[in-house]
Amino acid sequence: MELWKKNLVVCWFGMFVTGIGMSQIAPVLPLYIGNLGIYNTSLIEQFSGIAFGATFIISAIFSPIWGHAADKFGRKPMLLRASLGMAIVIGSMGFVHNVYELIGLRLLQGVITGYSTACTTLIATQTDNEHAGWALGTLSTANIAGSLLGPVIGGFIEENFGPKNVFFITGALLLIAFIITALFVKESFTRQNNKILKIKEVWDSIPYKNLTAIMFVTSFILTMSLYSAEPIITIYVTQLSHNMNHVALIAGMAFSASGLANIIAAPRLGKLSDKIGTHKIMLTSLIAAGLIFIPQAFVKDPWQLMGLRFLLGLVMGGLNPSVNVMIKKITPDFLTGRIFGFNISAQYLGVFGGSILGGQVSACLGIRYVFFITGTLLLINALWVYLKVYKRLIPT
Template sequence: MQRWKINLAVLMFGSFLVMAGMTMIIPFLSLYLKQDLGLTDEHEIGVWAGLIFAANFVTSFLFQPVWGKLSDRYGRKMMLLRSGFGMAVVMVLMGFAAAPWHLLVLRMMNGIIAGFQPAAVSLVAATTPKERSGFAMGTLQSGGIAGSIMGPFFGGLLADSIGFRPIFYITGTLLFLASIVSWILVKENFDKQAAANRPQVGVIKGFRELMTIRQMPVLLSVTFLIQFAMLSPMALIPLYVERLHGTTDNLAFYSGFVGSVTGLSNMISSPILGRLSDRIGSKRILLVSLVGAAVMLLPQAFVGSVGQLLVCRFLQGCFMGGLIPTVNSLIRQCTPDGKESRSFSFNSSALALGNMVGPIVGGALSGFIGIEGLFLVSAALLMLTSVWASRALRAARLADR
């Protein structure tokens, strides 16, 4: 097997373990605060849960460019292992938290250390032939999506059987195993001497240099807008399911099913769309996926049953599989050799910013327009993004010529 294929297979498996471990705690975070960390007031629990959840994205947004710079200087594999082993330690420590602020600080530390996924994307991009980058990015994402689907499911099951704290220890172990497997099997031909001889620039200057690449501001903005539009209604979907279902019987099951079905179709479609993008072009797949995701958001505002919502969410996930992987593929195509890690790190910061801002703005707007309005606003935003991205990428290509 070719080396790039071995790297891709190992890092896809590693991404699965990392995302499964990271999402295991989602189903019981508020219960952990209530039952193990002593909070009793529901408002207080909600405030702490929101802060703890967002803390990871805030510090990740700030520190990803730093790790990207060091990755171009010292190698992607080193940053991959730094993140994997570091997050394993932090996750185990979360199981020993005795107060909410302990968990908040540890989540902030996790965001600082985090970077396994961006490092994996950068390493795969650097070792994969450019004509196969679409397939590689889609396949890598499918592993992470599969982990994010299975993580909450297993987390919920384990919480009922063994309690909350042991799940943090299991998560840390999964992260440690992913790092060990990557350490042994992933190979990178990184010329440290050539990297050391390149002019070293700071994060801000490096960002300015990348912004001179005409496609880069467009692609970073598209990543932010995608995450913003997709996550703005996400926190309110359980309440929407409750209204459609009409009863509390099996409500948790249906809410979880609606949340995971998008990831399931995303996982299936990502490698297929990635392979297709290698044949007809990443830009075409990106634009079709943006329009398709927008169209599938529209009927979600008018569904009359949970079954109808499930169908719409599944189809939406099929188009979502062509979004972030194609953006990553386009970034790889337009980034000069030696600066891939920095480019992907800034893209990760844009993604983290969308993850952070989307739910906050969505929650604020929902009081005025409801979740139905959020679906419509998100659809309009993705449609406008497709028009703007098409024109901006075409203009950048013509300017380069």
């Protein structure tokens, strides 16, 4: 088996577990914070929001820093640092005595993250252009699937084994990812630029600045779209259920349907992009995603919503790989880690922005408007990509 394929298998597992580790705390937080001596409902909600969102904001700040370190010291050291560090930090969350210690560890988790950045950079630099779409498409399913399935897995562990074991089990999985990475990831790293570049010098070194900025914004909008429904899915399913049993389970299935579809579609759409062009898959997927979001506002029962969420996952599977392949092809090798770090920062901000967007729009205008606004944003993004990417004659 070729080296990049072996590394892809290991990185997929590590990114999947990391995605779970970043998101599994969502359904557990209110219950765990209640066990830490906070009994006022409004305070529990406030602390839950701070503890959940803080990790992603800090991760957005530190991802480019770790991306720069990956370009300077190699990608494997960053994989080992992030996986071991997150194993220790997340496992330690099961031992906290108060909510402030928990928030502190969540902040530290955001600081030491960077596994996804290093993985994406490693696979992007090791894979030839002929197979880049398939490889990065396959890799993207890990992070998205882990992030979307994380709340369901966290809820299952909490219900059956208790909240503390959510952190212990996730920490153990990350420790396994560290061991597998140490044993099986192979990298022959040679630093290509010995000069330490400042942010302005990095930007000046990018040959396609406008196109790179469009990719960052597209990553932000894609992730925000996926997560805009997270705060309201359970409430929406409750409204649609009409006293149906197992509302929480059905809501989890509706939310995770897009993650399952993404796992199915992303490698295939990535492989197709290798044949027909990244820009074509990106534009088509953006338009389809925007159009699929809107009917979710008109569904009559949870199963219709689940079906549309599954279709959404199928078309969204072509977007993250397309963005990553485009970035790979227009970025000099010595900047790959730094640029992918910025792109993953945009995704982390999208997670935070999506949660805020969904909650605020739902509170001010109603749940159905979340789908209208999100669909419109995707269609506007599609128009922008058509005018600025699709019609430009650059290597794709």
